[in-house]
Structures are given as C-alpha cells and as structure tokens.
Amino acid sequence: MRAERTQVLAGNVFAIGDAQGDMEPDPRTPTGLFAYDTRFLSHWVLTVDGHRLNALSRVDVAYFETRFLLVPGTASHYVDADVSVLRHRSIDDSFHERITVFNHSSRPAEYTIRIEVDTDFADTAEIARPARRAARISARTGEGELRLRYERDRFVRETVVTTTVPAQIDEHGLTFRVTVEPAGTWAADLHVDMVIRGAGGRDLRAGITAHQQRVRQAMQQDLADWLDRAPTLVAENSALGGAYRRCLVDLAALRYTPLAYAGRVPVAGLPWSMGLYGRDAMVACLQSLPYAPELTPATLRMLALGQGGRLDDDHDEEPGKIVSVFRYGESAAFGEEPTALYFGAADTTPLFVILLDEYERWSGDEDLVRELRHPARMALDWIGEYGDLLGDGYLRYQRRNLRNGTVNQCWKDSPNAITYADGREPAFPRATCELQGYAYDALRRGARLARQCWGDPAYADGLQARAAALRERFNRDFWLADREYYALAVEPDGTPVDALASNMGHLLWSGIVPPERAARVAEHLLGPQLWSGWGVRTLGAGQQRYNPVGTHLGSVWLWDTALIAAGLRRYGLDEAAGRLATGLFDVALRLDGRMPEVIAGYDRSVTKYPVQLPSGGYPQAWAAGSLLMTLTTVLGLDPCGENLLVDSALPPGLGRIELLDVPGRWGHSDAYGRDRARHPARIR
C-alpha cells in the first residue's frame, strides 16, 4: 500500500508531499518541490514542539492550492489536542505556505514551530533512475532568508526560503519560538523561490504579495475563464458531468509557458513528464479541439520553432522533423541526456500535419495554416526523405544516438515493446503499422491544405499520389491473410511482425483500412485477447511477452483506447465504438473522474476495478483528453463545411447528453444525444 500523496501544480512547477503536506525523499516516487525539471526542495517537514503532525482534514481548493488541518502527535493521542495548525499551500512559479497556529486552551501557550529544509537539486531524469549524487550544496542564512545553492560551472540553481515573521534561521531550517494568547492565533508566511540563474535572464523570484495576488485572484480567475470557455456538459448521469469537469481542470493544470515562447502549451503529465513532449502535447490538442482549441495554435507554433533543421546524430535530428521532447534539467544542460531538444520520434512529424489540418477543420483559421506553410511542408517532405529509411516508401525509425537515444521511436517507446507473437524482436529500422497510418493521413491532409490554403494544386496532387501508393502497398504488405489482422510492424526485409497489438486500432482512426477489412479488425480489438473490459490491451493475451502490468506489453492506455473508439466510429462500427466508450466512461466514474494514464490489462471480471500502474502518472494531458475525445466520438461531432455535424450513437446506459456551446468556425453550436436508438443527424 502506497502512502497517500498530495500535490499542487501549475504547469511544470509542482510539489508532491504526504498527507500532512510534509515532503521527504522517497526512492519509489518523486517527492518534493520541482520546477523546470529540477528538485528545489527534497525535504520540507513541519513540527510543533518537536512533534510531527497528523492531518485531521485536507481541502484541495484547486489544483494549485491545498489546505491541511493538522494536530501534533499520533493518531491515538491527538483527540484532546489544544493546539492545531492550518497549513495553506499554493503554487505558481514559486511555492508558498501560510502556517497558522491555533491555541485552543485557556492559557497563553509557548510553541516551537520548526520547518526543516533541504534539497539536492536533482534532475527529474535522475529521480526516475536513482543514482548516488555528488552534488555539493551550499547553505547560507541571511536576514529573514535561507538560501540553498548548487553550482556547476555557470549552471546555478538556488532555493530561497523567506519568512514574513522573524525566525531563527540555520542551515537546516527555520525555527519560530512563539507565545500564543488563549484562543489566539499566530501566523507566518513562508515563501520558496526557485532561481534559475541566467536562463533567459528570467529570474523566477517573485514577491510574496504578488504571488498571493496571482494565486488568489489571477489563477482562480484564469481557471474560471478556462472552464467558462469550454462547452457545458449536461448529462443525465451527473457523475459524468463531474468527470468532464475534472478532465478540463487537469488540462488547465498542465498548461505552461515555455521559456522560448509566449503561449501556453500542455506538458505531458505528473510526475515523470513535466515537460513539453511533442507526441503527448499534439494528442492532447487533437482530443481537446472541440473543448479547448486555444491549446493548439500555441503548441503548433512552439513545435514549428523547434523543428529540426539539420542532421545531428546525438539528437536524432533531421531537417523537418518535429521534436520529441524539450527539457530544462541539468542532464539536458550538460548534454548527458540529449533532451534539451531531442527528436527521437517517428510519429511526431506526421502528427504535426494532422493536427494543423484538424485544427483548421474545426476553427476555420486559414491564417495559421498559411503562417505554418513552411514548417508543414518541411514535415511532409521529411516523411518521404528522412523518415523513409530504406527508400521503400515506409516510415521507419532507427536511432543514431546509440548511447541514450530512444530505441522504439513510436508511442510504445519502452525498449521491448515491439515483438513477434513468439517474443522475438525485429531488426532495425522498424516500420510499425500505426506510423504508416499517420503518414497516410498526413499526406492526404497535407494535400487538402495545399489545395485549399497554399494554392499549390501540383504539390497536392503529388501528396495525394504518395498517399494512394502507400495505402495500396501497406494493405498488401502488412495484412496477415491467414489471421485476418494487421502485422504490428515489418522487418527491413519486409517480413511481417505478427504480434496481435492495439496499434492496428490506430489504422481505423487514420482511414488507411479498406472498409471490407474494418469489421475483422474490430473483432480482434474486441476479442478476448485484446479487450480487457475497460479498454484495449496494448499487446494481446497469449502473445509470448504479454504481461498485464507491462508498460506496453498488455496494460491498457486510455488515450490508445479513445483513439481506437474514434476509429471504429469512422468506419460506422458504432456498437463496437460504444463498448470502448462505455469501458472508458466506467474507468472515469470508478476513479472519480481522475483519468489515469495507464491501467493494468487484467480482465475486468477479475479485478472489478481499474488497477492503476505506478509507471503512469496523474494528471496526464492525453489521459484527461481521452474522456473528451470519447464524448466527441459518441456524439459524433464532426465539422462539415461551416457547420457542426452531430451524429450521436450513445452506448446503452449513458442516458441523455447535451453538450452546449461547442466552439468552432460556426461560432458556438449545441449537440444532443440519447442512448439506445440511433438518432438522425442534427445540423445547426
């Protein structure tokens, strides 16, 4: 049983502690205060008269604000406590804690309030792979402040703890000796600034008053506006409404402003991936287009800025390639990991074109399509030039950075994710099937953009022809006629890799599957090997490497299942799509709307409850987006010219759903659906 964790976050700044709000190192999970991929507090423990505190209650006011009500002593002794402590924590680009002590006795009381402070300035990349750290941290005390500092060449990180009330400050913390009147209170504000010296000349320190104002007013208002801009969901099942709101809030919490860009883009998720990951960000954008379209232009522009421009083996970079990850930690800064700007992903580049086109379909924003013409063309050209590693027309990957490059440069990026049914691993370069679907989709969408917005019909014709050729070739080479499903991948020599995996579901989303094969693919996706009852397993039961708790070897990723559900509806397989949607909604309802990134692949009838895996985090942008995408799927929302087409096919048990004020090129439009009978299209 894991100890309870509490967290506050704002973009890529976050703090994770225990149920009392204390933070102490834990080898199993990142705890402490983090910003820009660096741990600025590893130890933050509050005591009263030398006693640790116990939580009586906790209120998570907002994702960036938590209140703990605490009393000293252990659970069996605290009932008669005559002192209690309110710990009110908030975060934006700095961390703030207001400690209020209440004396409940009829006599003045003296207390020693102590906050222990320490840090290791670890890079989040190291926390995932713990190693002995030789960092030398210096501690300096000053007037009302404790300053912890780490220096490596000119790389400087500082944690500065300040207090509004006089304290005795030593190198390990702050002590307050106070007298509190009967029925009186005492309070102090502790403020923690995280300083990144030099990075952009941006000093992250902020005044205490400014922070409080930002959190209490600006951030509250920002969240209220964010929710207000999103469509209103009215669901007969009110828990679904709660889950919808929760997912919107999760996405709001994960927005951050990169150093090199002025707009807010989604980070992948807490705690392992609090940086901009191209794939995760673009998937979250695709999922949230009908709900929060504002994420997309910022994400596309930021990714265009970081687009590859030359050949670089260490960063697996090529001209036109869209970035896999941007990070700011020490290992990125010193090139120990190539993550300052790493390009090891074969799917991000087609996804960039797909997202640009899908955004235009919803928003009608042709200006952005024209603004991003050049990066989009570079991306389309990359698919045929650098992405086609053997010149045989398939999009493949093979890392050139053999030291610490990503082995599998597709969404199933764990090192052993791509195998044959009998467990053998194919040679490189590898062409997984879903990459071919994305490439096909990107070429077709690129052709549409070239015709409609770039005034380049000749280029469009070329893309169209490439797409058609890819489709034909793919359906010949990847289809396993004897088993009637698509191979997970093909080897360099064309041998199909025969594992039964969820990847083929993406092919439906991309539209590369001939209609007459779609039903067979659906039967496999919903068959006993792949379908868990909650979602589609990444790898089918019965495959040699199958493991229901293996990251990409049998567990269920919610975004994967949501994308497959969308694909099934695309092919008119509404009943199958409805079963997937029901599974995902049930996960959301069982977990109070908190969509985890990944759950175990155990059969639903065995566990009765979605089992979360520690390798996945919460919140995760593309997990939260999964619920949104599934709503889009069951309501059958689709831009059709200047209108929003609604063609609902709600699975049984969902009752009536109204989604009001869906933003798009039509202004705002409403969508309605009811379960059981399929309703005719409604166009507004």
Place this chain on the structure above:
Amino acid sequence: MATTTVEEQLCQSVPGRHADLPETTCGTIRLDLHTGEHTQHWYLTIADQRVEVTRSVAEADLVIGAERAVLDQIAAGELHLSAAFLRNALTARGDLRLMMLLRRLFPGPAGARHPRDAAREGLRR
C-alpha cells in the same frame, strides 16, 4: 577543439539563403563574442529566408553573449545551443524564439549521418 570558428561560419555558411527557414520569420540577432576584455559584435538580419551578416553594435530583437570558445563549439556543432543556454554558458536577451532559428543557421555536427546511410550501415553489420 572546434574544427571551425564561429567567425568562419558567420562569413561563409551563415550569410545567404537558407531554404529551411520559414519564409514568415524575420528579425535581428546580435552576437557578442567575448575574448577576455574584448568583445566583437556580429549582427544578423533574417528576412525572406535570407540572412545578412554585418558588424554592428546596434540593438537587436535578440542579443546573445558568450565566450568566443563557447560560440566556436556551437558553430562547429559540438555544443547544442539549447544546452549552452540552459547551463548559462551563454546569455540571451530579447525574443528567444529567434534563438531556435539561430541554431539552424550553423551547419550542425561534423560526421552527422542521413538516417538512410545509418540504416544501411546497420544492415551491413
């Protein structure tokens, strides 16, 4: 040791047309190369996929300052511009978006391979 200096690059490969630059991007970048007490200023004007290089101390949209040795390494593709920035080996003031473009103006690491060549090598092995 860098095999090529930043000045060589600024005179040879940086000026002129760069087909991989977005045609919608324009701006000015000043590079301040520090050598001991001495500072040399280079001024880049980017517009219409072309880069013009002059010597000027005029204010620019982005001003980058670093030791000459650091910029030599960046120009030779031995040090990643983003990594140098993160470790504070160079300072940047102004529009950081232009820094992402500056990275592309230098040719990149020597010996970098086209993925097809790397794949062919791999298959032969």
